Structures are given as structure tokens and as C-alpha cells.
Amino acid sequence: MPPGFQPPKGYVAVPVRRRRRWPWVLLLTVACCCGVPFWWAQPLRAQYPASATLPEQVAGLRLRQDEGSQTAAEKLKDEVRRQHWLADDAFAGIYTTEEGKRVTLFGSTGLRWTPEADAEAEIARLTDRYALGPAEAVETDVRGRYARCAVGRADGDGVVVCTSVDHGSLATGVFTRLDLNDSARLLDTLRQQVVTADSP
Numbered sequence: 001m002p003p004g005f006q007p008p009k010g011y012v013a014v015p016v017r018r019r020r021r022w023p024w025v026l027l028l029t030v031a032c033c034c035g036v037p038f039w040w041a042q043p044l045r046a047q048y049p050a051s052a053t054l055p056e057q058v059a060g061l062r063l064r065q066d067e068g069s070q071t072a073a074e075k076l077k078d079e080v081r082r083q084h085w086l087a088d089d090a091f092a093g094i095y096t097t098e099e100g101k102r103v104t105l106f107g108s109t110g111l112r113w114t115p116e117a118d119a120e121a122e123i124a125r126l127t128d129r130y131a132l133g134p135a136e137a138v139e140t141d142v143r144g145r146y147a148r149c150a151v152g153r154a155d156g157d158g159v160v161v162c163t164s165v166d167h168g169s170l171a172t173g174v175f176t177r178l179d180l181n182d183s184a185r186l187l188d189t190l191r192q193q194v195v196t197a198d199s200p
Helices: 022-047 067-083 115-130 180-194
Strands: 050-052 061-063 089-096 102-109 136-138 146-154 157-165 169-176 195-197
Touching (some): 050 089, 050 102, 067 089, 067 102, 102 180, 115 157, 115 169, 146 180, 169 180, 180 195
Antiparallel strands (some): 050 195, 061 089, 136 146, 146 157, 157 169
């Protein structure tokens, strides 16, 4: 007010009521403290713990039960256990079709805090064995699950190696007579049949 200002006669000052902002601040604080951790932890709760069982038939593939295939699968399981020694369990199997397509599937179950980094590490681990080229990221449409695929060679034949990792499991497939996209889709189908989330 200017100096010497006099309010008119009968003027009564009415205090201006300020709007309380604390309820909105409180709600925002609760949302940040509770909502964000819950959103982050939801994939972990949905994907861990998990278990794996190899079906005899899946997606037109048949699990090979001959002695040579079973011996090779056991060696793969032992290798997975050595490479992922904190895993809860390991699995491996060799599938074929009547047309001669072959899929070697192996992996492990167990808690994983960094599935994206683990997917990249698994491809890197197999690069020398299968002479893999650059890996490509594959969309999984599942939050917390990451997939990578790369083209390589094994025993003189072209192969595609794909791995899919989430917070509860790692599944890797070596595919013959399939391109990269078909291999990625088939691995997704296989892991849906093999890996089961045990979370409530």
C-alpha cells in the first residue's frame, strides 16, 4: 500500500485463505515411495521363482531319447551348472523334426537381477563356440525379459543361437534350418512350454 493510505470507513479486512497443498504433496510422496518400487518389482515377483520341465513334444519338435542325445544333454546341463553356479536348477535337451530341423535347448532357473546384461553375457559366452556374428536384440513383449539372437556355424552348418532371460530363468536355443526371426519365435514358444513361473 502507498504511504499514508487510509481504508474507507466501514472497511473490514478479510484474511485471504490459502489453499492447503499438503494433501497433494502427501499423495505424491506415497506414490513415489510405494508405487515406483512396486512397478519395478512386479516383473521379478511374476518371474521368480521358476521351474523347468522338458516336454516330449512341443511345437512340432520331438525330444530325442537315444543314448547319444541324452549323453550330450547331460554334458550341456553340467556346463550350464558350472557357468551359472548360483542357479537353482539346469535343463538341457535336443529336439528334432521329421524334416531334419534340430534344436538344442538348454538353460537354468534362478534369481537374476540383471536379465538384460545376462542375455548379452550368454551370447558373448557362446560366440567363439558357434562363430557368432553381431547379436541382435529381439522384442519379447514381456517386461523384464530380454532376448538376443546371432547367426553362426556349428560342424560346418549354419545355425542361429538365441537366448531369452528374465528375472527367474535363462533359456538358450541353437537352431538349424531356421532364420533368425523364426528361431526367436520358436525359442519364445519353447520357453513358454518349458519354463513355469512358480510365483503366487
